Amino acid sequence: MHERLLSSIGSKIALNETAMNKLKQFFIPKKIRKRQYILNAGDVCQYITFVEKGMLRSFTVDDEGHEHVVQFAVEGSWISDMASFLSGKEALYNIEALEDSEVLNLGTQAMDDLMHQVPGMERYFRLLMQNNIIALQRRVVAYMSLSAEEKYLKLMEVAPDIMNRASQQHIASYLSITPETLSRIRKQVSNKK
């Protein structure tokens, strides 16, 4: 149940057997079923969640009732409403399982303790955050400079796994285009070859 977690952390910082065993204890394992929510907008986000198996998405619903996918999380990645998790304020995002999934939840206090008690964990999280920023900046630039088709092709190139596993609606929402447009783009792209 913790293989992915340990290999993710182990790839960035050195971990001995003792550290590994200690580490595990801070996390709460949980199985969630497809369509199940682990966070509802308006609640306070209690955990930062590591995905061992399956796939989740975070999304907001705007004033017109349109959904916007903020993030997909597959095996080996983290998901949360960080603003809410860190501040204790109401979450803006919902988090929903897109497949039956297994996750490891880390609470606020547990995260603090973990960083104090297991050497290197502060560093691990810093590196994680850094990589996250790089990815987010790229996404911002993509939204600013690319057409619908270009965004689609770029995502295809960067995250083909997501393209295969997520529904077209959700991919469209992530790219910030309508499902209709995505459908037309797909047709066009497949005709070109």
Add this chain to the structure above:
Amino acid sequence: MHERLLSSIGSKIALNETAMNKLKQFFIPKKIRKRQYILNAGDVCQYITFVEKGMLRSFTVDDEGHEHVVQFAVEGSWISDMASFLSGKEALYNIEALEDSEVLNLGTQAMDDLMHQVPGMERYFRLLMQNNIIALQRRVVAYMSLSAEEKYLKLMEVAPDIMNRASQQHIASYLSITPETLSRIRKQVSNKK
């Protein structure tokens, strides 16, 4: 020359006199003039830069030659091409001073040493990165769900200082709209009152 830096760090972690003095030594102070570049796309980004005074922007130029402002940095904030700084690969962004400015540069090695030698700095940077992520996610959602006018009003609300100090072109670029559209929006908004 280091007041802003020390107060920024001091607000997130405890710093005694000794730590403060030690800290300063890792940074290279530099004065830059308006329009001067401190990073050119294609070079490797050597520093993460703290702004003591003035204002800078990072931006990319796309295939059609259009500029896109990724970030504004005013007093008390950091700016860099993080992907390049961390990986040693070619930078995608340019960084340019929008006013005469004073900055403190932190090199890769210096950053590492700083985190090892001054307690709490690892934590400081983690917190910095976290807040950055929250802001970036908000920006992504804004791009996805808001109209040009709404994005303008939101930025006005969140960062009125930037609206006053940056040129209209740069603000338009940051909002990912044309200067013409921004001009029209401004007129509209001022008429409404």
Add this chain to the structure above:
DNA sequence: GAAAGTACTTGATGCAGATCAAGCACTTTC
């Protein structure tokens, strides 16, 4: 296996914001 729900496709139409173009105001230069 009929019925209802859900996901994707395809077509017709509309619109927010881009592009193109020209003019105005202010600032820098020598």
Add this chain to the structure above:
DNA sequence: GAAAGTGCTTGATCTGCATCAAGTACTTTC
């Protein structure tokens, strides 16, 4: 202080993608 450069405004036109609408295919339910 004339000339050139730079930034903002305003108008006319164009366009990529959204919206609305209807149809098809596949999946779930009992």
